[in-house]
Amino acid sequence: MLRRWPLLVALFIGCASVPAVADLPERQEREALRVCADGNNLPFSNEAGEGFENRIAELMAEDMGVPLAYVWSPQVMGFVRNTLELRVCDLMIGAVAGYEFVQNTNEVYRSVYALVVPEASDLEATRLTDPALRGRRIGVVTETPPLVPLRRTGATVQSYPLMVDTRVRAPVRDAIADVVAGRTEGAVLWGPLAGYYAALEEPPLRVIPLADDDSGARLDYRITMGIRRGEPHWKDWLNDFIDRHRDEIHAILTEYGVPLLDRRGQLHSGTDGGES
Structure with a gap:
């Protein structure tokens, strides 16, 4: 079965339209926190509860004082239509x-794409226009934003398909594996993916956020x-939760290696994600 690489990234490059949500009354009582999620989408979520979105959902359910329940659905086109719009769940943790x-x-x-290189690499670049990238063999998932700038700079691009059978292949893991094996000199990947998969290697790969691009x-x-x-009260509660638990949420993200930017778009010192 063909699946699109995680919806989070697919949204960056556009998607098909979905029908408008039916105009129904907002639910006032919530017997459980019903989360719409992909059961095989680390580092975001999986059915074992190992993703950072799982951790945020647990924090939220604890704050609400209700059980946590998931509706699992692959994050492909139609995800919203098949989950939120059917009212079988009430929340996407990441949009x-x-x-x-x-x-x-x-x-x-707020996060940013990052360059992943071996720890001993001499390649340092915080922007895609850096001449240091010229002639270097760099991995990138096709149709993602870094592809064209890398080519313009003169990098030799090793591309990985956006549309894959994820039972067999995963483009980010393939890109990381090629860096480890020396088939490429680096890879430019969406920050949460870059940080998570780079840390799984031994020794860990170096992650350089492209914050100066x-x-x-x-x-x-x-x-x-x-x-x-049409759910203003739910939105107000969620905004309040985000504000009250911002430090805890960012601590979870930092634990997963997510490069965090402040609201001015600057890389946060210590990647703790707080405001400055």
Whole structure:
């Protein structure tokens, strides 16, 4: 079965439209926190509860004083239609700000694409226009924002398909494996994926956030929670939760190696994600 690489990244490059949510009354009582999630999508979520979105959901359920329940669905096109819009669950933990098919909460975190290199590499670049990338063999998932700037800079691009059978292949893991084996000199990947998979290697790979990029490509994104439209009270509660637990949420993200930016788009010192 073909699956699109995680919806979080797919949203960056557009997606098919979905029907409008039915105009039904907002639920006032919540007997459980019902989360819409992908059961095989680390570092974000999986059915074993090992992702950082699982951890945030646990924190939220504890705060609400209700059980945590998941509706598992592959994050492919139609994810919102098959989950939130069917009202079988009430919340996506991660949704790109401005994603038009959900109502966005306030920002949960902001991250950026990153360059992943071996620890001993002499390659240092915090922008895709850096001449140091010229002639270097760099891995990148096709159709993601870094691809064109890397080619313009003169990097030799090793591309990985966006559409894959994830029972057999995973483009990010393939890109990381090629860096480890020396088939490429680095890879440019979405920050949460870069940080997580780089840390799994022994020794860990080095992650360099592209926080100074001036290529014109959109490399940093604000991540919110996504809910149905027409649920103002639920949105207000979630915004309050995000505000009250911001430090705990960012501590979880830092534990997973997520490069965090502050609201000015600057890499946060210590990657604890706090405001400055």
